[in-house]
Amino acid sequence: MLSLVAPPTLGRAPLPAEGGGAGAVLRTVLTGGPLPRAAIGRTAGLSPAAVSRHTADLSALGLLRELPPEDGPPRAGRPQLPLDIDTRHHLAAGVHIGVPWLTFGLLDLRGRVVAQERIPRRGDAAAVLRTVRAHLPGFVRRRATGRSLLGLGVVTGGWVDPERGTVVEHGPLGWRDVPVREQLLGVTRLPVHVDSHARALARAELLFGAGTGATELVHLFVGNVVDAAIATGGTVLRGRRSRAGDIGHLPVPGSTEPCSCGRTGCLEATVAQDTVARRAHARGLIPAPDFDRLLALAARGDAVALQLFRERLDLVAPAAALLIDVLNPEVLVVSEAGLTTVPALGDHLGQQVLRHTRTAPAPLVTGASFGRDLLAVAACAGVLDSTYQRPMELRTARAG
Ligand SMILES: [Zn+2]
CATH class of the missing domain: 1.10.10.10 (Winged helix-like DNA-binding domain superfamily/Winged helix DNA-binding domain)
Incomplete structure (x- = not known):
């Protein structure tokens, strides 16, 4: 129908x-x-x-x-x-809802992390939102040190509808149609910005990261969820029903990984961090399928762990090249934990993307700009973006 x-x-x-x-x-x-x-x-x-x-x-x-005048001899005329x-008065608050963790963040107006805390993600959507409601007020009290909050951002992977403030579908979490904004509005009496992780990070890259000064940017997120966000003319596309960028189910030739969508061989299932951790465990590299342990090994330079991350990037590169060929951005940012932990893997990704793209010259291909602060930055990006797009609404909010 x-x-x-x-x-x-x-x-x-x-x-x-x-x-x-x-x-x-x-x-x-x-x-x-x-x-x-x-x-x-x-x-x-x-x-x-x-x-x-x-x-x-x-x-x-x-x-x-x-800014106060610099010391020096007084000059004639009114000094310029x-x-x-001004980073002294306002902060953005946010929470990133991941599969293993909830990450709470506070950012100043320059996108710098003032505080972040993470707690394990447990239970279904109702339990997670109860945890957010319980943890957030104390976190803000302890860490905001008297500065006022501009809003609350809530970010997660998968299909998120910012207009309605709902998580429409998040396969790995098993969430469907969760009214996140409605459930959290009462906690802070602040505007609640709900968005997808990939789109939030695209906004953050444009404001504070590799995309500063650019208007054409693609952000490819590779975690347990795989999705893309596309900025063109400086605006991050939502697409019809906020579903632009859902590339996690592109087929990977030769892959037999079962996917949450019911098919096998999807990109998301093939490169998900849980899958990579299982692969490492099966090869005897780590005693349990624990992705953080694998990352720690890669950080120490373990050759087999690094090879697993290179293989992950090899699987991601064709999708990155496809996005470049379709959209021809100035910057392609790939958020992937291996790249964040071992930036030298970026050369490998760049070479692999070049093998697959037909676009010349290729755009800047880079890892995410925010290192270990990535999730806290993502959580708060929507609030800061809103402030930079419509600063005078702050006056309205204060008057109300
Ligand atoms: Zn799938």
Whole structure:
């Protein structure tokens, strides 16, 4: 049966220019700051009067600040003091829901991790959201040290609908249609931004990482879930029903791994960290199929562990090349734990992608920018992205 559902996001995707002049000023200072007002105006294409107005508004909200003058002999005329992002007042809070862990994070406005804590993920969706509700207030009290929260981000793998705030489907967790935003709204009285892990990290890479200054970026996440996020014109695509980027079920030739979707040989099932850990255990490398132990071996330079991670990247490379050929981005970011732990594996990935892509010159292919902070950054990215896209909504939220 063909069913036509009115697409709720039609025409509502945020444009790079959203947030008007204030958003442009804030993003200009994030990327190039500290900057004097004249340079902000030139970069953002705004008049001196507009820059003055927006910087005054953003300073009043605690988002921008004028840096103190440098020591030196006084100069004639009114000094042009540079403006920078003010990281003293606000924090973004977030939780990343993974298969093994829940990771709680607090980030400042420059995307730096102020605090993170992780606790084991246990039980079904209801139990997990109960744990989040129970843990979050104490975490914020202990670690936010008096700074105010801009919002709460909730991020997980799989198919997530940010518009409705639901996790539509997460195979490895066994979640279907979980109304995450609705369940968490009461905890903080803050806006709750629910998104997929891959899209959240694409936003973070554009704001603070390898994609700073770029508008065309693809982020490929490889964990227990495999999915992609695509940014074009600086906007991260959701696609119809927020399902863009679901590439985890591309077939891998020769693979017989059973997948949560019911088929065998899907990319996600073949390269999932649980599968890689089982492979390492079967080869006698680790005493139990524990992915963290395998990572620790790779970090110490164990040749067999490194070979297993190279094999994982070999399986990922054709999918990465396919994304490059279809989308021709400026930057392709691959988030994969082996690359994060042993950055030298990036050369291997780059070579393998080159073998498969037809696009020349190939884009920058790189591991994720956030190292061991990856999950905390992902958790909070939606909140920070919202602040940088629509900073003046902060005023509305405060007034309300
Ligand atoms: Zn599958």
